[in-house]
Amino acid sequence: MSTSLPRTTRAVRLAVRPTGLPTAADLQVVEVPVAEPGPGEILVRNRYFLVFPGLRTLMGDETDGVPLPPLRAGDTLFGPAVGEVVAAGEGASARPGETVVHLSGWREFALLPADGYAVAGDRLPDPVAHLSTGSAAYGALTRLAPVRDGETVFVTGAAGATGVLAGQIARLSGAGRVIGSTGSVVKAERLRAEFGYDAVVVRGAASIGEQLAKAAPEGVDVVVDTVGGEQLTAAVAAARPGARFALLGALSGQLSADRAGGSAPAEIDTYRLVVRGVSVRGYRGADHPDVPAEWEERFGVWLRDGRIRFPYVRVRGIDRAPAALQELLEGRHFGTVVVEP
Known part of the structure; x- marks a missing residue:
């Protein structure tokens, strides 16, 4: 040495x-x-x-x-x-x-x-x-819930490490409208001004469901969920026919002082999932070993040409x-x- x-x-x-x-x-x-x-x-x-x-x-x-x-x-x-x-x-x-x-x-x-x-x-x-934790967001939006041109995407925890990239990836994938959620008015303003979010619902400002219904009156097509809890409940209520949900995390339970960090119960309307043909899948990196290298290559290109911010x-x-x-x-x-x- x-x-x-x-x-x-x-x-x-x-x-x-x-x-x-x-x-x-x-x-x-x-x-x-x-x-x-x-x-x-x-x-x-x-x-x-x-x-x-x-x-x-x-x-x-x-x-x-x-x-x-x-x-x-x-x-x-x-x-x-x-x-x-x-x-x-x-x-x-x-x-x-x-x-x-x-x-x-x-x-x-x-x-x-x-x-x-x-x-x-x-x-x-x-x-x-x-x-960057963007590999999970990229994998979710290319493997579990691919975005079609013009669709509306809802990202929970949009100001977090994964969420702030998920919104940008969704836009680069053809999303027509990108909506996020966060717990701060200041963060919401930054998401709109700097990161291309069309609308942001703010936890605690009013009912998440009411805010999301106003931001997406025709419903949402793709959901990238890092939070769970009431935000997942609201997203299911706003799901359009054929909507795809990719679950990347469950911060509502993980960051709850009343829980032990490994559970996150949420109440969702399973009837709506059935009648609207909604798919809900959890993203595990181990199931998609090809994603990290693909993400790194695209992330590097997007960073260099300014199409994505980190x-x-x-x-x-x-x-x-x-x-x-x-x-x-x-x-x-x-x-x-x-x-x-």
């Missing part, structure tokens, strides 16, 4: 399992040793890591079926990250100076096994773009990472949230 590297570094651990929604006080930044890479391994200095709501579920009591390991007190948090290789063991497939993507975020340095990373390449013009909030310093998670869960940010350690 280069003598210029520190012997110790910092990482974020779960101090105690939270009661309700996690707060910054439930996490702690600790000092840990920096290990030298062995054969096939690489040592990476993380440049950015993603702050994502799924961590709330991993800290809770409802993790059955979740394709990631649960977090217990004392565990280091993890998640998507982009970093620079600073040292490589014999036989490693990445060399110092290269940028890689991996799942060992929430630490300044990460020691990665041979199968624990991928070289980032140059398809995306901004390294932070590798942390908003993100950059939080500087690993010491601020615990607060960044709390702020995300409280809905304080717009778009993707990353920490620059």
Whole structure:
């Protein structure tokens, strides 16, 4: 290992399992040793890591079926990250100076096994773009609920990391009208002014159902749902014949202080689903292994020619990472949230 590297570094651990929604006080930044890479391994200095709501579920009591390991007190948090290789063991497939993507975020340095990373390449013009969750939105709108020219698309959680891209992808796919939902008037104005949404319903301003009926008097054809709950209920009520629903998340339950993070009940009119021939499908990335590469190629082209915008909030310093998670869960940010350690 280069003598210029520190012997110790910092990482974020779960101090105690939270009661309700996690707060910054439930996490702690600790000092840990920096290990030298062995054969096939690489040592990476993380440049950015993603702050994502799924961590709330991993800290809770409802993790059955979740394709990631649960977090217990004392565990280091993890998640998507982009970093620079600073040292490589014999036989490693990445060399110092290269940028890689991996799942060992929430630490300044990460020691990665041979199968624990991928070289980032140059398809995306901004390294932070590798942390975009737009692949799920793209997969939903091309595999589960393809948009036909002129159709009306409703995106719940439109100011979130996935939703803000879903609306733009829908427009690029031919949508005639794009409607979103959010919990903030300020966010709603930004979605309309900067991201091409024709209308935005605001949670808490009035009945979601009434607002959606006004925004889409003829109904909706495609729904990209990241929230569930009353917003899914309203979307079903507004569904046109043959409408397609793609479910990407369930933040209404995941971010509820009264739940454990792994359930999100919603009341929907199943009679309407039947008589209008509505399809409702959940999107799982594992079912569509070809989507990430296809998305990355198109995302890079769209970013470079200005047809899509990728908003993100950059939080500087690993010491601020615990607060960044709390702020995300409280809905304080717009778009993707990353920490620059």
